[in-house]
Amino acid sequence: MKKLLLTLAVAATSWGVQAADTAYVFQAGHPSLKEFILGPVPHPDDNKPNADRILLGQKLFFDPRMSGDGNMSCATCHNPALGWSDGLPTARGVKSSVLGRASPTVFNTAYNSIQMWDGRKKSLEDQAMGPMQANVEMNMDIGKLFSWIKSNEGYKTLFAKAYPGEPISESTLSRAIAAYERTVISDNSPFDRWLKGDAKAMTAQQVDGFKVFVGKGNCTACHSGANLTDNGFHNVGLASWGKAEPDMGRYGIRPVAALKGAFKTPTVREAARTGPFFHDGSAITLMDVVEHYDRGGDVKTNLSANIKPLNLSKTEKEALVAFMEGLSSPFIVASIPELPLK
Numbered sequence: 001m002k003k004l005l006l007t008l009a010v011a012a013t014s015w016g017v018q019a020a021d022t023a024y025v026f027q028a029g030h031p032s033l034k035e036f037i038l039g040p041v042p043h044p045d046d047n048k049p050n051a052d053r054i055l056l057g058q059k060l061f062f063d064p065r066m067s068g069d070g071n072m073s074c075a076t077c078h079n080p081a082l083g084w085s086d087g088l089p090t091a092r093g094v095k096s097s098v099l100g101r102a103s104p105t106v107f108n109t110a111y112n113s114i115q116m117w118d119g120r121k122k123s124l125e126d127q128a129m130g131p132m133q134a135n136v137e138m139n140m141d142i143g144k145l146f147s148w149i150k151s152n153e154g155y156k157t158l159f160a161k162a163y164p165g166e167p168i169s170e171s172t173l174s175r176a177i178a179a180y181e182r183t184v185i186s187d188n189s190p191f192d193r194w195l196k197g198d199a200k201a202m203t204a205q206q207v208d209g210f211k212v213f214v215g216k217g218n219c220t221a222c223h224s225g226a227n228l229t230d231n232g233f234h235n236v237g238l239a240s241w242g243k244a245e246p247d248m249g250r251y252g253i254r255p256v257a258a259l260k261g262a263f264k265t266p267t268v269r270e271a272a273r274t275g276p277f278f279h280d281g282s283a284i285t286l287m288d289v290v291e292h293y294d295r296g297g298d299v300k301t302n303l304s305a306n307i308k309p310l311n312l313s314k315t316e317k318e319a320l321v322a323f324m325e326g327l328s329s330p331f332i333v334a335s336i337p338e339l340p341l342k
């Protein structure tokens, strides 16, 4: 064990060196450690962040007056204390109605090249107006929304500072929310610190779990790259896919047979905080997720070719769970910002 740790320590500190990478990766074809290091947060050209934009976006994100009943904000379903999700199997919308899909985390959505379980939104800017207008979610009349924001002196000042010379509109409102969401980043987990050379940041069990993640578990076939997602769509054979009228997922947006029941690969970063898991919330714990993959999924129709029985040992499963627990950054208390009352 000592020898193994030593090899890993060397590899982790010198990840930039090809030879060390090969020594670490143990097997040809495994991704190099470098691939897992998150780069700078990307920002679109027409929405470069600054303190005024982020502050405005933060207030809007937490403001329940954005909903028709005045009792629901983005943070209701993307709660910072619950991993920027809601802790529910599937979301609760207007009048506590149970919605069909789970609330994904906002953590690292900045790095997504496509948004939503079915990829129906291209960017965070595109996404932001959706929930307010959706009658099952925040159920807000857009005319009413803009008339109260425009009559609120506090917001008028905030918008003028954030987007000088531009009107208060769907465009400025969604850009502000998106600029704020891009500050919700997880890049300081034990895994990140380990990647950057702190050999002690992960436990030996977590390192073993990482080996299963890239190796026998085949997880990086889809949870690839630094944000641990390929931004692609796959059918992982959930039991709900076998229902009479299942959620068709990506197929509903792009009617290509291979996409029936396929959903976007979510990041696994912060997973220890964002359960229940999968779009239908059917896995309660990370071990449930691992067991699902280990048995090669439940429903085989249109199943991704990358989902096969894994025959993982109990030790390997526990290591995989431990590794995923090493993907949480230090908890940051997010306090609700002061909202402009008039």
Ligand code: HEC
Pocket: 061, 072, 073, 074, 075, 076, 077, 078, 091, 092, 093, 094, 099, 101, 102, 103, 104, 105, 106, 109, 112, 114, 115, 116, 117, 118, 124, 127, 128, 129, 131, 132, 136, 137, 138, 177, 181
């Ligand atoms: C009623 C709960 C609820 C509210 C309120 C809500 N969301 Fe969501 N959010 C969801 C659900 C559920 C999804 C996934 C829906 C789908 O993919 O079909 C989602 C998806 C997202 C995504 C895509 C994440 C990804 O990884 O694809 C972002 C970003 C997001 N919401 C931001 C917001 C913002 C901003 C607001 C406020 C304007 C908001 N949400 C309000 C439940 C909610």
Ligand code: HEC
Pocket: 105, 213, 217, 218, 219, 220, 221, 222, 223, 233, 234, 235, 236, 238, 262, 263, 264, 265, 266, 267, 268, 271, 274, 276, 277, 278, 279, 280, 286, 289, 290, 293, 294, 304, 306, 307, 320
């Ligand atoms: C074929 C591609 C693929 C492979 C291989 C794969 N995943 Fe996934 N993973 C996905 C997709 C797609 C989802 C979402 C599926 C859904 O909800 O319908 C997902 C969901 C998850 C989730 C839930 C995240 C959340 O926020 O709900 C976790 C955790 C996870 N995978 C871990 C793993 C682990 C660990 C492995 C390896 C044992 C693995 N995955 C292998 C594609 C894959």
